[in-house]
Amino acid sequence: MTGEIARVSSKHPRRLPSILAALRADGCAVLEDVFDEATLSAIRDGLHVGLTLVREQAGQAALQRTGELGVVRAPMLASDAFFRLLETPELLEIVDAMLSPAAILHLQNGFVLPPAAPGDEARFQRQFHRDFPRVLNGFVCSINTLIAIDGFTAGNGATVVVPGSHQSHDAPDTSAAIPVECDAGSVVVFDSTLWHAAGRNATAHDRCAVNQQFTHSFFKQQLDYVRCLGEERVLRQPPRTQQLLGWYTRVPESLEQYYREERVYRAGQG
Numbered sequence: 001m002t003g004e005i006a007r008v009s010s011k012h013p014r015r016l017p018s019i020l021a022a023l024r025a026d027g028c029a030v031l032e033d034v035f036d037e038a039t040l041s042a043i044r045d046g047l048h049v050g051l052t053l054v055r056e057q058a059g060q061a062a063l064q065r066t067g068e069l070g071v072v073r074a075p076m077l078a079s080d081a082f083f084r085l086l087e088t089p090e091l092l093e094i095v096d097a098m099l100s101p102a103a104i105l106h107l108q109n110g111f112v113l114p115p116a117a118p119g120d121e122a123r124f125q126r127q128f129h130r131d132f133p134r135v136l137n138g139f140v141c142s143i144n145t146l147i148a149i150d151g152f153t154a155g156n157g158a159t160v161v162v163p164g165s166h167q168s169h170d171a172p173d174t175s176a177a178i179p180v181e182c183d184a185g186s187v188v189v190f191d192s193t194l195w196h197a198a199g200r201n202a203t204a205h206d207r208c209a210v211n212q213q214f215t216h217s218f219f220k221q222q223l224d225y226v227r228c229l230g231e232e233r234v235l236r237q238p239p240r241t242q243q244l245l246g247w248y249t250r251v252p253e254s255l256e257q258y259y260r261e262e263r264v265y266r267a268g269q270g
């Protein structure tokens with residue numbers, strides 16, 4: 001463990017080996033300068049549409065009860081800009097190397113972290129947790145790519161991580177946690193067994209981020225994206241995105257589907 005978070009430019013020719021080495025050593029790294037301002041602005045707009053959509057579908061009371069105010073689940077329902085995030089080569093090469101080209105999207109969530117208010121600590125996002133809380137003998141099951149839509153600073157609630165706390169059965173000493181500060185458009189890449197939390201947003205502005213978690217294709221997704229988004233939306237995407245959304249790992253729902261010539265899952269999904 002190095003105790004510091006590695007920062008690697010997305011333009012660097014050896015960015016991939018550097019990110020992989022940092023993920024193994026510290027469980028976390030920052031890939032800088034991945035998304036441009038036009039993309040960030042489209043995502044920011046989409047997050048606000050998504051917040052309204054989630055509020056309409058789940059209801060304010062349910063969001064309050066589950067500590068999910070400000071969390072936009074399935075933002076692809078709100079804007080196609082979120083599908084484009086899944087086409088980012090600099091992120092896909094990390095998914096390929098850490099998991100496999102057959103990996104799937106476990107979740108894509110938007111986070112609109114508001115200025116701190118009393119009782120905020122109850123938000124799930126603010127409590128130290130692991131996004132994949134299972135340690136399987138060092139086997140990497142899942143990785144996260146957390147996109148800073150606004151710059152992350154210690155003051156606006158940058159994600160805090162405990163470097164080196166990944167792939168361990170024991171909860172770490174969270175006093176060793178450090179904020180991952182980075183510019184808007186950077187991506188915090190981490191092993192999903194790493195302990196982390198959203199920081200406290202002491203500014204007067206929302207801090208926006210998008211979390212994308214990827215797993216091997218034999219784990220269940222957080223949401224059944226094919227059904228949630230609808231087949232028509234999924235089929236409009238490029239093949240790799242269809243793969244990520246789970247199109248090729250659907251479970252046959254009938255004998256008719258099971259015996260169909262064109263299967264709903266592909267053999268050899270690793």
Ligand SMILES: O=C(O)CCC(=O)C(=O)O
Pocket residue numbers: 111113124125126131144146157158159160196197198199209211
């Ligand atoms: O919003 C953050 O900084 C942390 C997000 C989070 O809790 C997560 O990625 O699971």
